[in-house]
Amino acid sequence: MPADISSLTGGSLLVAWQLKDKHVLIVGGGDVASGRIESVLAADARITLICPSSGLHPLTKRFIEATDRITYCDRVFAAEDDLVGVDMALTAIDQVEESRRVCALCREHKIPVNVADIPESCDFYFGSQIRDGPLQVLISTNGQSPKLANIIRKRVEQALPNCAGDAISKVGELRTKLKERAPGVGGELGKRRMRWMIDICTSWEMEDLALMDSPMMDRLLDDGWEQNVTPNPDQFKALRGRRSGSASHATSASGVLLPILAFATGVICSGLWMSQRVR
Ligand SMILES: C[C@@]1(CC(=O)O)C2=NC(=C\c3[nH]c(c(CCC(=O)O)c3CC(=O)O)Cc3[nH]c(c(CC(=O)O)c3CCC(=O)O)/C=C3\N/C(=C\2)[C@@H](CCC(=O)O)[C@]3(C)CC(=O)O)/[C@H]1CCC(=O)O
Ligand SMILES: NC(=O)c1ccc[n+]([C@@H]2O[C@H](COP(=O)([O-])OP(=O)(O)OC[C@H]3O[C@@H](n4cnc5c(N)ncnc54)[C@H](O)[C@@H]3O)[C@@H](O)[C@H]2O)c1
Numbered sequence: 001m002p003a004d005i006s007s008l009t010g011g012s013l014l015v016a017w018q019l020k021d022k023h024v025l026i027v028g029g030g031d032v033a034s035g036r037i038e039s040v041l042a043a044d045a046r047i048t049l050i051c052p053s054s055g056l057h058p059l060t061k062r063f064i065e066a067t068d069r070i071t072y073c074d075r076v077f078a079a080e081d082d083l084v085g086v087d088m089a090l091t092a093i094d095q096v097e098e099s100r101r102v103c104a105l106c107r108e109h110k111i112p113v114n115v116a117d118i119p120e121s122c123d124f125y126f127g128s129q130i131r132d133g134p135l136q137v138l139i140s141t142n143g144q145s146p147k148l149a150n151i152i153r154k155r156v157e158q159a160l161p162n163c164a165g166d167a168i169s170k171v172g173e174l175r176t177k178l179k180e181r182a183p184g185v186g187g188e189l190g191k192r193r194m195r196w197m198i199d200i201c202t203s204w205e206m207e208d209l210a211l212m213d214s215p216m217m218d219r220l221l222d223d224g225w226e227q228n229v230t231p232n233p234d235q236f237k238a239l240r241g242r243r244s245g246s247a248s249h250a251t252s253a254s255g256v257l258l259p260i261l262a263f264a265t266g267v268i269c270s271g272l273w274m275s276q277r278v279r
């Protein structure tokens with residue numbers, strides 16, 4: 001909590017809106033709309049795009065041709081019928097009065113809306129985005145300077161490790177495996193699970209996490225979670241080394257014992273045979 005609560009103002013709520021299989025209406029098909037399409041597709045939503053074909057940006061055309069997740073309507077926005085079943089609306093048109101009309105209809109139907117040319121009419125703003133697999137970074141200047149958002153994004157992008165997206169994917173897999181072993185929500189088990197994940201994420205470098213494969217995750221859960229320890233990568237390797245070391249001791253011990261046993265059996269058998277012959 002900040003020392004001065006009165007400083008908690010003047011921002012917007014930063015959330016990662018889950019749009020999977022939701023229905024997004026995009027009005028307009030120009031330059032800005034093509035960027036919206038990309039963002040919405042990345043969120044696994046379905047799109048209805050309304051725009052006369054004469055106004056389509058080349059990138060928008062490519063999106064329409066490349067995926068069946070876009071239902072394309074070659075016409076201008078008509079009326080509230082176009083809003084039936086819509087979970088979110090985005091307008092990116094060059095007719096400000098028409099933008100206001102679409103926005104007013106969305107408000108009537110309680111549909112969250114972004115109006116590219118009128119910030120005051122937006123329920124939410126877009127931001128400059130970095131995507132690397134499951135990693136998503138959004139830079140927002142809260143409407144003050146989109147170009148500076150773009151410049152800052154490029155600097156942040158350079159500062160991020162190349163393996164960040166891979167590391168997150170691998171940790172995601174490990175968390176899923178852990179939850180399969182230790183299922184349930186909350187309680188003491190939940191606390192222990194969270195503590196263990198926090199310790200792994202803090203004691204392993206992202207580069208090491210990114211290199212994990214499925215068998216290695218299973219071994220980390222066997223040697224770490226099951227034993228109630230959080231080995232760092234070096235300790236984990238040493239633990240494994242000791243295990244395989246003791247396994248090879250066993251192998252070498254049996255390698256020595258077996259010939260001795262075979263020899264002894266041979267001596268006994270030939271002794272018996274000899275004694276038979278003597279009789
Ligand atoms: C971040 C980004 C995301 C995206 O759109 O995906 C984004 N604008 C981007 C670029 C950009 N937009 C504009 C320029 C020209 C230079 C300039 O004006 O600075 C450039 C730069 C360029 O093109 O290089 C012009 C512009 N933008 C808005 C208006 C209307 C107005 O302000 O009245 C006008 C016309 C102004 C006029 O007529 O003068 C409004 C909005 N633009 C926003 C987002 C939201 C606030 C985000 C924030 O502040 O953080 C907000 C409020 C609504 C929204 O769009 O959701 C994307 C960069 C992506 C990237 O490259 O990484
Ligand atoms: N928010 C931002 O980041 C941002 C950035 C640049 C520009 N803008 C503003 O956003 C608006 C769109 O910008 P753009 O570069 O994509 O413009 P654009 O001219 O490339 O595209 C406008 C599109 O709207 C379509 N259109 C117009 N009226 C329509 C209607 N009634 N129904 C359906 N489609 C209709 C046109 O056919 C065209 O495809 C402009 O007003 C611009 O000033 C916003």
